[in-house]
Amino acid sequence: MARVGLTTERLVRAGAELADEVGFDRVTLSALARRFDVKVASLYSHLKSSQDLRTRIALLALEELADRAADALAGRAGRDALIAFAGVYRDYAREHPGRYAAARLRLDPETAAASAGVRHAQMIRAILRGYDLTEPDQTHAVRLLGSVFHGFVSLELAGGFSHSAPGSQETWAWILDRLDAMLRDWPRLAPRAPAPPPTS
Amino acid sequence: MARVGLTTERLVRAGAELADEVGFDRVTLSALARRFDVKVASLYSHLKSSQDLRTRIALLALEELADRAADALAGRAGRDALIAFAGVYRDYAREHPGRYAAARLRLDPETAAASAGVRHAQMIRAILRGYDLTEPDQTHAVRLLGSVFHGFVSLELAGGFSHSAPGSQETWAWILDRLDAMLRDWPRLAPRAPAPPPTS
DNA sequence: AACACCCACCTAAACTATTTAGGCAAATGC
């Protein structure tokens, strides 16, 4: 009965690796137990449940992503900051698709509020301080950037842009360029037409 | 041994309803069998597997979405078309979150190529013909719109915009307004800065 | 009307994953 030295920490890290290898939705306690050559029930000393594991992987991914983003933002502002931040986001998703999927897991509000996701969102807001926006436009812009980054990356991971020219890298650069121009030239854009009618 | 009248069609529709009620990831053959008061094994006459069911729900959702979008586009162009199309997309996701999640399922390339997803993408391209873009900008713009719509809607469904002002409806209108302005004023936007360095 | 055929639905069973209860033995602390 050799002790393998399981800890919550090690299990979560191994779970994250498993997610990147086989996909987040195929992360199971059984697979994790096999990986440590241990019986499944043993994991319950360290994890409350299968859902607990998934949540912890999500929190790990959000931490890693926020850390990388913070590094990328150091000493940058405006367009440079936007591009660096977006690059980190996309690269992380491509390097760690399982972790990225985990990061998109729906967390209950308290957990989400205590996660590094908040830090990440604050960084987007910090980037926008390099542009000339006031509330509520700034909030709208935060949401736009979040939507574009997440939307692009998840469509790219789903294979939506493969097998057609131009390559997704070019579109990514184009989009960032256009977003930067839009935010910079905001006041000089054509006058707003009437708001679209509510959809609900 | 009363015959219930199972067909693939009915099972897929019921599966889609189930997805909207309990979430796409909780759609199981067991749950479906319970709904029809039938034994699980009986479903295998109509569905190849659990994965087969999920794929069929995804294809159904893509069809419905493309049909609705086509209706919305009839007789519209430019900004009106953009707003109507986007509204249909968002409304569908909100009315049918389970189906929407299904529509985002990763399909194998042949299945995807034969799905209504292609029709949907062609509609985005049709909308962009109302603006003054040439290739490859038009393709970039197709991808941008796809990313924004998907990204916004999935963040909204995940609860990302709740519990903070302004409401997500206002941001949605703002984003569409800005995208329209960006596409219209494309040639008059500030000159492009050098492309950002590749991230991979 | 009697027939046969089909197929819709069944039972049974193997396999995998989740979760809890309770036990033993190795590590830890006095």
Next chain:
DNA sequence: GCATTTGCCTAAATAGTTTAGGTGGGTGTT
């Protein structure tokens, strides 16, 4: 050197997926 903790175990209940093979009700043919 002993007691306590706890890491990992066995065992068992619940639940989903999938296949193999059986039975009977509905349909169509002559």
